[in-house]
Amino acid sequence: MTICVDTLTPKDENGVIRLAQISDPHLFANKAAGFLGINPWQSLSAVVEQLAEEAPLDLLLVTGDISQDHSATAYLHFADAVAPLALPTYALPGNHDAPKLMSETLRDTSVQYGRRILAGGWQILLLDSTVLGLPAGHLALDELRWLHGVLNSTESCPTLVALHHHPKPTGCAWLDQHGLDNGVEFLSLLSRFPQVKAVLWGHVHQEMDLWHEHIRLLAVPSTSIQFLPKNDGFALDLAQPGYRMLNLHPDGTLTTEVKRVAGSAFLPDHSATGY
Numbered sequence: 001m002t003i004c005v006d007t008l009t010p011k012d013e014n015g016v017i018r019l020a021q022i023s024d025p026h027l028f029a030n031k032a033a034g035f036l037g038i039n040p041w042q043s044l045s046a047v048v049e050q051l052a053e054e055a056p057l058d059l060l061l062v063t064g065d066i067s068q069d070h071s072a073t074a075y076l077h078f079a080d081a082v083a084p085l086a087l088p089t090y091a092l093p094g095n096h097d098a099p100k101l102m103s104e105t106l107r108d109t110s111v112q113y114g115r116r117i118l119a120g121g122w123q124i125l126l127l128d129s130t131v132l133g134l135p136a137g138h139l140a141l142d143e144l145r146w147l148h149g150v151l152n153s154t155e156s157c158p159t160l161v162a163l164h165h166h167p168k169p170t171g172c173a174w175l176d177q178h179g180l181d182n183g184v185e186f187l188s189l190l191s192r193f194p195q196v197k198a199v200l201w202g203h204v205h206q207e208m209d210l211w212h213e214h215i216r217l218l219a220v221p222s223t224s225i226q227f228l229p230k231n232d233g234f235a236l237d238l239a240q241p242g243y244r245m246l247n248l249h250p251d252g253t254l255t256t257e258v259k260r261v262a263g264s265a266f267l268p269d270h271s272a273t274g275y
């Protein structure tokens, strides 16, 4: 059995890892570019400013859709935006990303295109659920085999699994057609492993918090525009950009909370019908 030797020691004296998750910045090469009525560079910057007040943090996790225009510059902007936090930062790709360009571009920054993070006795497994050219997600056989192999050899490590796409429906029909198409298979694999504590994702631009057997299922708001929950057709929400805080305790329990930027500075174009 593999032991989860820490590569990252918690700052907290009680051994709690404080992890922040952000998702779906949808940045452009042009920092002045608008995205359905808001400026995604400014909304990400506002989230980062608020995250700075959460210190001390141990880790920042980004669950995809960093770039809206497939530009390398958008990835560099992202790295610049989070640099003031001076945190180990790990990213996985979303459907709007170009995974190869993303990993190559981030190599020159302090943001790591991660796979497995070991921190405070926990492990965080990062999956690639993207399908070239499609908004929907799929976990390829290789990805599921890797996940299975790691879980088989790390039974004593409390585990978070992170990916971009939602394995459970949101109740927004327009968005659920773009979910993880093998979510049932994915969750049934995870449910065989008691050490899996939670699954984290982005993509849905709204908060979700539900359970699958012993596993907590958590989605985070976007740092840019928000989708209106439980709405059949495309609609934007007035909720502000946000992030998720997670406290990972040494006994394998976790606590979590979604927080949003204070005020109402980021109001999207309500007449938008998609992008």
Ligand SMILES: Nc1ncnc2c1ncn2[C@@H]1O[C@@H]2COP(=O)(O)O[C@H]2[C@H]1O
Residues within 6 Å of the ligand: 024, 065, 095, 096, 135, 174, 175, 178, 203, 204, 234, 273, 274, 275
């Ligand atoms: N009106 C729409 N109807 C269906 N899908 C849409 C619509 N507008 C955008 N999308 C796609 O749905 C995706 C959901 O979140 P993404 O940020 O991945 O990007 C979105 C687009 O690819």
Ligand SMILES: [Fe+2]
Residues within 6 Å of the ligand: 024, 026, 065, 094, 096, 203, 204, 205
């Ligand atoms: Fe997105």
